[in-house]
Amino acid sequence: FPNRFACAAGFAAMGAEVTAKGRRLMIAGGSRLRGAAVTAPDLRGGAALLIAALAAEGQTTLRDPGHIPRGYADLPGELHSLGADCTAAHGEA
Numbered sequence: 001f002p003n004r005f006a007c008a009a010g011f012a013a014m015g016a017e018v019t020a021k022g023r024r025l026m027i028a029g030g031s032r033l034r035g036a037a038v039t040a041p042d043l044r045g046g047a048a049l050l051i052a053a054l055a056a057e058g059q060t061t062l063r064d065p066g067h068i069p070r071g072y073a074d075l076p077g078e079l080h081s082l083g084a085d086c087t088a089a090h091g092e093a
Contacts, residue, residue, distance in 0.1 A: 003042075007044075007045030007048060007049055008020050008025055009038075010045070010049045010052075011027055011049070013038055014036045014049075014053070014056050016028070016031050033053075033057065034057050035053070035057065035058030035061075036056075036060055037061040038062060039062075040063065040064050041064075041067075043068060043071045043072075046062065047068055047075060049062060050076070054079065
């Protein structure tokens, strides 16, 4: 779909070196991620940003996470069961 890599802005905001080229999104390894306010643009991009947030230093706020439960019923709960500190703000999914 046309906006396939809308999540790239979120990764870049967290400090990742991101390049979108054609149908590929490349994220260079080795960058130290930091917490940031990012938006979940779609189901998979939002889930990927949530996982990246767990590896980031500091706190990350994931706005508009409502897409994620369409494919991952309780991803924050599942991650919490693995020891992640993942909480939903009031009114968020």
